[in-house]
Amino acid sequence: MITFAQAQDNLHTLCAAWRDQQMIQPESISLASSPGRYLSEDVSATLDLPVADVSAMDGYAIATLPPTDLSNEEAQDVSAVNGPCYVVRGESRAGQPYSGSPLENGECVRIFTGAVVPESADTVVIQENVDREAETIRIVEQTAFGANIRRRGEEIALGATIAKTGQRVTPNMIPLLASQGIPHVSVRPRLRVAFFATGDELKRPGDVLGEGDIYESNLASIQAVLENYPLDLINLGVIDDTPQAITDALQRAANGADIVISSGGVSVGDYDYVRDCVAAMGQVTDYKVAMKPGKPVCFGRLDQDSGGQALFFGLPGNAVSSFVVLTELYLPAITYLMSGDKEGTHGYVRAILTEDLNRRPGRLEFQRGVLQSALDGKHRPVWQVRALGSQDSHRVMGLALANCTIQIPAEVGHLPAGSDVVVSVFPWSEIR
Ligand code: AMP
Ligand code: MG
Numbered sequence: 536m537i538t539f540a541q542a543q544d545n546l547h548t549l550c551a552a553w554r555d556q557q558m559i560q561p562e563s564i565s566l567a568s569s570p571g572r573y574l575s576e577d578v579s580a581t582l583d584l585p586v587a588d589v590s591a592m593d594g595y596a597i598a599t600l601p602p603t604d605l606s607n608e609e610a611q612d613v614s615a616v617n618g619p620c621y622v623v624r625g626e627s628r629a630g631q632p633y634s635g636s637p638l639e640n641g642e643c644v645r646i647f648t649g650a651v652v653p654e655s656a657d658t659v660v661i662q663e664n665v666d667r668e669a670e671t672i673r674i675v676e677q678t679a680f681g682a683n684i685r686r687r688g689e690e691i692a693l694g695a696t697i698a699k700t701g702q703r704v705t706p707n708m709i710p711l712l713a714s715q716g717i718p719h720v721s722v723r724p725r726l727r728v729a730f731f732a733t734g735d736e737l738k739r740p741g742d743v744l745g746e747g748d749i750y751e752s753n754l755a756s757i758q759a760v761l762e763n764y765p766l767d768l769i770n771l772g773v774i775d776d777t778p779q780a781i782t783d784a785l786q787r788a789a790n791g792a793d794i795v796i797s798s799g800g801v802s803v804g805d806y807d808y809v810r811d812c813v814a815a816m817g818q819v820t821d822y823k824v825a826m827k828p829g830k831p832v833c834f835g836r837l838d839q840d841s842g843g844q845a846l847f848f849g850l851p852g853n854a855v856s857s858f859v860v861l862t863e864l865y866l867p868a869i870t871y872l873m874s875g876d877k878e879g880t881h882g883y884v885r886a887i888l889t890e891d892l893n894r895r896p897g898r899l900e901f902q903r904g905v906l907q908s909a910l911d912g913k914h915r916p917v918w919q920v921r922a923l924g925s926q927d928s929h930r931v932m933g934l935a936l937a938n939c940t941i942q943i944p945a946e947v948g949h950l951p952a953g954s955d956v957v958v959s960v961f962p963w964s965e966i967r
Contacts, residue, residue, distance in 0.1 A: 583688035596656035659683035729792035799852030830930035886918035903937035938964035
């Protein structure tokens with residue numbers, strides 16, 4: 536049996552080797568359909584941003600009168616001290632820059648936010664600091680030389696990297712990419728994930744349950760966890776618990792997918808054929824991980840008829856074990872496969888346990904819990920967490936009520952209230 540950390544490392548090695556062999560063909564897609572996808576190359580700025588010197592305010596762009604007998608420093612505060620009357624020569628508004636002759640000192644143009652500042656102007660005075668009479672303005676508040684102008688390229692210089700290879704496109708990146716006039720981005724292709732469940736006791740919704748039968752739940756749960764990622768999901772359904780049927784399913788899955796996920800049949804029972812079938816078709820690199828729930832965990836590779844290989848991720852059959860192994864162990868690996876980035880594949884936070892926690896030590900445990908933000912005695916926000924009742928691996932109610940898992944190190948049996956714990960937050964949970 537290997538530790539969870541060892542399993543993560545081995546899984547990473549397996550995935551990294553698999554990625555190295557792949558000929559990844561990037562896909563060009565529209566910016567609008569890119570959120571959720573992973574970039575296959577860096578994105579460079581095609582423009583300076585702002586594209587020109589533009590006004591930050593509504594007001595007047597002035598060509599400052601030259602200083603008279605003031606020292607240089609004082610001359611920087613131009614307007615109020617220094618002949619505050621300017622003649623209005625025209626207007627610059629968004630989309631329609633001033634097109635008259637260059638401003639002379641003592642002249643100005645009316646200007647609006649975002650409009651181009653004429654090259655001959657040096658300062659924008661906001662309209663609240665100006666008295667206007669006909670075509671003349673008087674500046675009534677001091678304005679620093681050069682004020683209220685957003686300089687060309689001030690935020691982004693042409694050619695700068697604005698998004699990185701492997702980064703997932705998120706909605707908050709769209710204003711940046713769209714403001715660069717980028718219509719398409721190059722992204723990694725969707726990985727294909729084929730999955731099936733084993734177990735003769737498993738029935739579909741609508742089927743009548745015979746004695747000892749249960750409704751199958753892992754297929755829907757795999758679908759639910761993975762469907763928010765750029766993956767093509769291929770559900771192969773429930774497969775008979777025979778070596779032949781499992782071999783056929785593995786073959787079909789491996790030939791049509793990059794990743795094959797199975798549920799059940801990986802323990803050491805008389806009807807647990809999955810591991811042997813995988814070994815016969817490729818390689819089982821690991822089996823049995825010291826994690827709870829979920830000890831029977833088996834992963835490796837499957838040979839494809841084409842000479843290539845698919846990754847194999849085996850889940851235990853228990854609904855909760857299957858869910859926890861998928862989210863805690865395999866989802867970070869799948870995220871790495873999509874992004875090429877090993878870091879940042881999981882959202883952990885440190886939280887304070889609000890109730891005592893007792894359990895039998897031995898394996899790293901992922902207890903289902905409820906995380907919430909609260910205020911401490913000094914009114915500072917803190918994360919608090921409590922574990923949900925019985926943690927047996929068949930208990931689906933606790934899983935349904937949870938928004939996170941609490942990680943309890945293998946050797947720890949007792950954690951008093953007030954302990955600091957590491958929590959991994961379900962990616963879809965909206966925590967308040
Ligand atoms: P196994 O890993 O095949 O020995 O299954 C362990 C336990 O999980 C057994 O009680 C199975 O009935 C149950 N189980 C296996 N597969 C599923 C599934 N797809 N959905 C719900 N329960 C399952
Ligand atoms: Mg079974």
